[in-house]
Amino acid sequence: MYKILKKQTLGPSIREYIIEAPDVARAGKAGQFIVLRLHERGERIPLTIVECNPETGGVTLVVQEVGKSTREMGDQFHEGDTILDFAGPLGEATDIENFGTVICIGGGLGIAPLYPIARDLKAAGNEVIGIIGARNKELMFYEDRMAAVCDELIVKTDDGSHGTQGFVSDPLKEILESGRTINHVWAIGPAIMMKVCADVTRPFEVPTIVSLNSVMIDGTGMCGGCRVDVNGTAKFACVDGPEFDGHQVDFDLLMSRQGYYHEEETCSMDDYMSKYPEGVEQ
Amino acid sequence: MIQEKQTPMREQPAAERVHNFNEVPLGYTPDEAVQEAERCLQCGHAPCVKGCPVGIDIPGFLEHVKNREFAKAISVIKQDNALPAVCGRVCPQENQCQGVCTLAGRFDPVAIGRLERFCADWEAENGAVDMEKPAENGKKIAIIGAGPAGLTVAGEMRRRGYAVTMFELLHVAGGVLMYGIPEFRLPKDIVQREIRALCEMGVDVEVNQVVGRTQTVQELLDGDYDAVFIGTGAGLPRFLGVPGESLNGVFSANEFLTRTNLMKAYLFPEYDTPIKVGERVVTVGGGNVAMDASRTALRLGAKESVIVYRRSEDELPARAEEVHHAKEEGVQFQLLTNPIEFIGEKGNLKAIRCIKMELGEPDDSGRRRPVPIEGSEFEIEATTVVIAVGNGPHPLIPQTTPNLDLNRWGSIVADPETGLTSIRGVYAGGDIVTGAATVIEAMGAGKRAAAAMHAYLSD
Numbered sequence: 011m012y013k014i015l016k017k018q019t020l021g022p023s024i025r026e027y028i029i030e031a032p033d034v035a036r037a038g039k040a041g042q043f044i045v046l047r048l049h050e051r052g053e054r055i056p057l058t059i060v061e062c063n064p065e066t067g068g069v070t071l072v073v074q075e076v077g078k079s080t081r082e083m084g085d086q087f088h089e090g091d092t093i094l095d096f097a098g099p100l101g102e103a104t105d106i107e108n109f110g111t112v113i114c115i116g117g118g119l120g121i122a123p124l125y126p127i128a129r130d131l132k133a134a135g136n137e138v139i140g141i142i143g144a145r146n147k148e149l150m151f152y153e154d155r156m157a158a159v160c161d162e163l164i165v166k167t168d169d170g171s172h173g174t175q176g177f178v179s180d181p182l183k184e185i186l187e188s189g190r191t192i193n194h195v196w197a198i199g200p201a202i203m204m205k206v207c208a209d210v211t212r213p214f215e216v217p218t219i220v221s222l223n224s225v226m227i228d229g230t231g232m233c234g235g236c237r238v239d240v241n242g243t244a245k246f247a248c249v250d251g252p253e254f255d256g257h258q259v260d261f262d263l264l265m266s267r268q269g270y271y272h273e274e275e276t277c278s279m280d281d282y283m284s285k286y287p288e289g290v291e292q
Numbered sequence: 293m294i295q296e297k298q299t300p301m302r303e304q305p306a307a308e309r310v311h312n313f314n315e316v317p318l319g320y321t322p323d324e325a326v327q328e329a330e331r332c333l334q335c336g337h338a339p340c341v342k343g344c345p346v347g348i349d350i351p352g353f354l355e356h357v358k359n360r361e362f363a364k365a366i367s368v369i370k371q372d373n374a375l376p377a378v379c380g381r382v383c384p385q386e387n388q389c390q391g392v393c394t395l396a397g398r399f400d401p402v403a404i405g406r407l408e409r410f411c412a413d414w415e416a417e418n419g420a421v422d423m424e425k426p427a428e429n430g431k432k433i434a435i436i437g438a439g440p441a442g443l444t445v446a447g448e449m450r451r452r453g454y455a456v457t458m459f460e461l462l463h464v465a466g467g468v469l470m471y472g473i474p475e476f477r478l479p480k481d482i483v484q485r486e487i488r489a490l491c492e493m494g495v496d497v498e499v500n501q502v503v504g505r506t507q508t509v510q511e512l513l514d515g516d517y518d519a520v521f522i523g524t525g526a527g528l529p530r531f532l533g534v535p536g537e538s539l540n541g542v543f544s545a546n547e548f549l550t551r552t553n554l555m556k557a558y559l560f561p562e563y564d565t566p567i568k569v570g571e572r573v574v575t576v577g578g579g580n581v582a583m584d585a586s587r588t589a590l591r592l593g594a595k596e597s598v599i600v601y602r603r604s605e606d607e608l609p610a611r612a613e614e615v616h617h618a619k620e621e622g623v624q625f626q627l628l629t630n631p632i633e634f635i636g637e638k639g640n641l642k643a644i645r646c647i648k649m650e651l652g653e654p655d656d657s658g659r660r661r662p663v664p665i666e667g668s669e670f671e672i673e674a675t676t677v678v679i680a681v682g683n684g685p686h687p688l689i690p691q692t693t694p695n696l697d698l699n700r701w702g703s704i705v706a707d708p709e710t711g712l713t714s715i716r717g718v719y720a721g722g723d724i725v726t727g728a729a730t731v732i733e734a735m736g737a738g739k740r741a742a743a744a745m746h747a748y749l750s751d
Contacts, residue, residue: 033506042505047463053555053564054463079564095463097500227555227565230461230502231687232471232527233547239538244531249687263538266639270540274566281561 011092012046015068020151023075024119025084026060032067034059034098040126041104041221041253044069045229047095048087053079056229058123058221058252059099069098072122072151078278085286100229101252104219108135110193113185114160115141115178115207117199121152123221124198129159131196137161139192141181143199147172179206186214195219197256201265208256220256222247224267239263298400299328306620310590313475313558316617317381317406322360325410329357331395332402339392340404345736346444348372350389350404357407362418366411373408374447374490375440375735377416377482378469380409383732384611416485425494429453431749434517436503436689439467440731441523441722443487444738445745446495452746456494457517459501461688462554467525468723469731471554472546474584476591480553504692509718519717519745522704523738526723527686531679532576536634541570541641545581545680552588570675572596574644576631577680578603583614585678586623597623598672602630602649602662626672630664634677643671683728703727711741712748719745 016028034044043058061070075081087093104127112131116124121142132138140160144150145168157163164181165173178199186192195218197207204220211218224247226236231249238247239260245251302318303309309316320328332354340350349368356365369376385391385405393401431454435442438460450456464470469483491497503509512520529544531537548567551557555565573589575582578601589597599618601608604627608615619625626646633645648668651660685703690696697705697714704713704720711719721737723729 033501037506051556051563078561095500097461097463097502099505100502227547227550228462228471230527232529233550234529234531234544235547237531237538244538263639267538267540270640271566271568274560274568278561278564278566 011094012096013092014087014089015066017087017089020072021149023084024149024151025073025075027071027073028063028066028068029071029093029096030067031069031096031098032064034069034096035062035067036064038062038069038099039103040106040130041123042099042101043229043252044071044096044098045100046093046097048079048083048093050094052094054095054227054229055079056100056223056226056248058223059126060122061126069096072119074119077275078282081279082282097229101248102250104130104196104253106130106134111137111139111191112194112196113139113141113182113192115143115182115195115197115199116156117143117178117197117203118145118149120199120203120221121156124196125152125155125159127196127198128156132159132161139185140164141166141178143167143178143203144172145169177206178203179210182207183210186211186216192216196221201261201268204256204259205261208259208261212257218256219253220259221252222254222259222264223252224264225271238267294333294395294399295327295331296399298331298403298406299324301403301406306622309476310587310621313591315479316476319413320406320410322362322414325357325407326360328403329354329407332358333394335394339394340389340402343389343392345388345732346372346739348389348408353411354402354404354407357411362411362414366415369408369411372739373735374444375486375731376408377412377486378440378478379732379735380405380407380412381478381482382473382730384730386612388732412486416482420489420492425492426451426453428455428494431455431518432457432516433519433521433745433749434459434512435521435523436509437461437467437522437524437686437722437724438465438487438497438499439523439525439722439734440469441525441724441734441738441741442467442521443490444735445521445523445721445742447490447493448739448742449745450490450493450495452742454749455496457496457498459503460497460499461502461524463499464554465497465499471550472581472584474549474553474588476587477584502688504688509689509693509696509715513715513717518749519719521711521738521741521745522689522713522718522720522724523722523734524686524689524724525734526683526728528684529679530682530684532631532681534631534633536636536641537679539634539636539641540639541568541675541677542634543676543678545575545577545585545678546683548585548678549581549588552592558592567592568676569594572598572672572674573676573678574598574600574672574674575678575680576600577682578608578610579680579682580610580614582678582680583610583618583623585680587618587621589676589678590621590623594676598626598674599623600626600629600631600644600646600672602628603659604628604651607659628662630662631677632669635671641675641677643673644677645669645671683723685724685727689724701727709740710744711737712744717748
């Protein structure tokens with residue numbers, strides 16, 4: 011059993027949790043993920059690590075309530091409660107070194123896993139340009155944390171309600187076209203955002219790392235459900251990734267695989283909502 | 293006069309069982325068990341014991357069954373086998389104890405597996421016997437992976453007085469017994485019952501433990517543990533490497549079975565993990581896992597379940613009993629056929645392009661090599677295909693343990709007699725060493741490794 015040490019709301023349906031898991035907190039690094047299961051009937055949910063604190067044993071995660079299980083977590087699991095299973099760290103850690111000048115792009119929930127990468131790149135001596143984006147002001151989070159680890163931070167919203175209006179790929183393109191030397195790019199967010207960012211950097215031949223959130227069960231190399239085509243070969247996001255060379259990922263396939271259980275996800279959510287028609291006290 | 297045929301075991305009728313996940317064979321009654329045990333000749337040289345990878349005193353326990361001393365019978369079995377309810381169900385007895393039974397040839401061999409199962413189930417119903425907790429000898433061992441090999445080492449070492457900690461990656465112990473073998477062949481509460489018995493002996497099982505990431509094998513050795521056993525299995529699914537294999541609807545058998553067994557997707561949405569099957573499900577492969585997947589598909593609602601296998605019926609690697617059960621349930625066999633492409637529409641599988649095969653000269657395995665027949669391509673319409681062509685070694689420990697010698701397939705190199713690896717104090721056994729094999733072979737390797745670890749730690 012793993013205790014929820016802290017829970018706070020970052021935006022509509024976006025919550026930050028600190029879960030007590032000392033083994034993971036000791037070993038987890040930027041870029042890796044964990045798998046949690048709320049209860050006996052729960053599914054295994056992969057979530058990228060935001061922060062590990064070896065002293066407190068806390069592992070920070072940000073969860074967006076997009077399906078039944080994440081909704082249930084938000085509704086029914088409070089500070090002091092425990093969740094049944096929590097395993098990690100899984101996957102390969104981000105390759106952190108002093109590349110020179112790097113751009114770290116986070117879209118939507120992708121800002122959460124991006125933050126520790128930007129932090130560690132900064133600590134390794136890089137000049138870090140941050141670009142973060144969300145649909146609107148309410149959905150933006152971690153702006154202060156990103157600002158603290160970036161030399162420059164550009165904030166975009168789709169509707170212009172905060173920062174400047176537009177997509178995260180817009181300033182990326184402007185910076186690259188300006189001729190400024192950029193040695194490495196990280197882009198983490200929805201598949202379509204990562205695809206667009208990789209398309210932007212490709213002609214400039216700037217190495218671009220993306221972090222893939224494919225559907226997976228065990229998260230340890232056993233089911234193969236998370237397989238993605240990278241440079242024409244099937245790779246497992248869980249053990250070969252989750253980070254890959256964005257220029258080689260088949261994003262259309264990734265998006266198609268992410269949507270495979272859409273009907274079942276709707277069914278599961280409907281079933282949940284029928285049990286809690288009034289919603290649950292927050 | 294000896295009864296020539298085995299005492300039959302009742303089964304759920306095929307028409308009924310394809311609609312549920314309940315166990316198919318129903319077990320012997322005490323009278324049936326006694327009747328079957330009476331068939332043993334007590335022949336003296338007992339080839340069955342040598343045929344058993346863990347060397348159970350088979351004539352000994354059969355004699356007790358014959359005398360209705362069921363508690364004594366299960367005690368005899370448990371001296372050599374920590375998982376009798378499992379082995380009685382999933383061992384390929386026909387190639388082991390029963391294959392060499394003195395009766396075999398002239399008559400049916402004694403149904404040793406069914407009697408083993410009977411004894412284990414009798415114990416579960418009538419209260420456990422022999423639950424003593426051995427005193428600790430002050431030495432500690434770590435076991436990585438709580439599957440058949442690891443569980444066997446745990447039981448053997450705890451009995452010898454070692455403190456035993458098992459580190460399991462998944463959220464439940466049991467390994468392939470939990471995620472792979474279906475409920476209708478091996479009920480999961482039976483697996484957990486046997487693991488509980490080990491815990492009552494004092495074995496400590498830690499789930500959700502990612503050894504290799506949270507701590508390395510070397511760190512375990514440098515820390516609290518005097519020796520380490522690696523039994524992390526063959527968990528890495530193999531694919532065919534043909535075009536279209538990443539389409540939606542193409543599953544590895546591991547994924548298909550893990551969703552269903554471990555995550556209980558057959559109870560979705562009561563359980564949160566979903567699974568999808570089309571009207572026709574095609575399973576590629578001819579082993580026990582392929583049989584499990586094809587039979588699971590029917591229970592998940594597929595109208596048709598088809599096995600596609602590249603050799604002929606004679607070469608099917610699955611147990612005869614599994615093939616028989618699959619056929620009874622209506623699984624179709626498309627033999628001498630091999631998939632060459634998965635055809636999709638909007639990212640989803642629509643059809644499987646296959647080619648017919650014929651058998652040529654024998655290959656390295658001694659089986660006749662399947663050769664494609666030019667121009668014989670055809671398509672099978674299906675929206676679900678399950679690839680059951682084997683698994684490779686689970687990569688996590690090999691990748692994170694420097695100085696651990698591996699063979700060219702990535703399996704751990706270990707002495708076949710002792711399980712000793714290239715690292716002093718580190719032993720390995722089961723599928724992580726041999727590649728995918730059987731539960732009982734992994735248990736046999738665990739047993740030998742435990743004896744060797746004990747000898748090493750007693751020096």
